[in-house]
Amino acid sequence: MKYGYARVSTINQDLKGQIDILKEEGCEIIFKEKFTGTTAERPQLAELIQTLKEGDTLVVTKLDRLARNTKDGIEIIESLFDKGVNVHVKNVGLMEDTSMGRFFLQTLLAVAEMERNMIVERTQEGKAIARQRDDFREGRPKKFKKKNIEDALRMLDEGMSYKEVSEMKQISVSTLTRAKRKAKAEAIEKASK
Structure with a gap:
């Protein structure tokens, strides 16, 4: 066979x-x-x-x-x-x-x-050559532009739910959660300086 x-x-x-x-x-x-x-x-x-x-x-x-x-x-x-x-x-x-x-x-x-x-x-x-460049970023390229994430975070701050923003902006809830956590950490770091 x-x-x-x-x-x-x-x-x-x-x-x-x-x-x-x-x-x-x-x-x-x-x-x-x-x-x-x-x-x-x-x-x-x-x-x-x-x-x-x-x-x-x-x-x-x-x-x-x-x-x-x-x-x-x-x-x-x-x-x-x-x-x-x-x-x-x-x-x-x-x-x-x-x-x-x-x-x-x-x-x-x-x-x-x-x-x-x-x-x-x-x-x-x-990879070693690429790492020498100033604009090198390890891993996958970002799926969403910074402006899209900022708009989504603004919508969350205005009282919309994660689910609503996710459906409207086509950004997953987990991505929104990470972005929100990162923005909060950056705000705390900025305030402590």
Whole structure:
């Protein structure tokens, strides 16, 4: 039987592209999950490995969808070879349980891990450079402009309820509460100077 495994790293990413490829490849059952490759916790992969038996084929679109790093990839694929499971990586081909197949596997996984590490390094370098700028702010950009928040706080001060202001300004009650708390703290700090 042909099984597929699809994985993306974040909740916001879409599995559809991988699933379409796996269906085209003739996978009868597809296991899918949204877990970062850096975590060992991948329940769907664990269940799939338990399900596979001798003569089955596991299909993945790319090797890094299956493994977190070189060591992890070699362990997973060797355990599958030991069970008599064929492994087909779409962008590489059928991985065989031969000396050449194992060498090819180790080389590919090492390159994929190096590529991931380089991406992390470049991201960290970019952040370090950005932190040197005066206008750098860590984290997500603010969703609401300062004027919108000020208007909402003014409405609260005029006696409107948090719920009314939230519905009117399309700002969540929790955001309004935080803004109100921050404004109060700033007013106290200003008064104490």
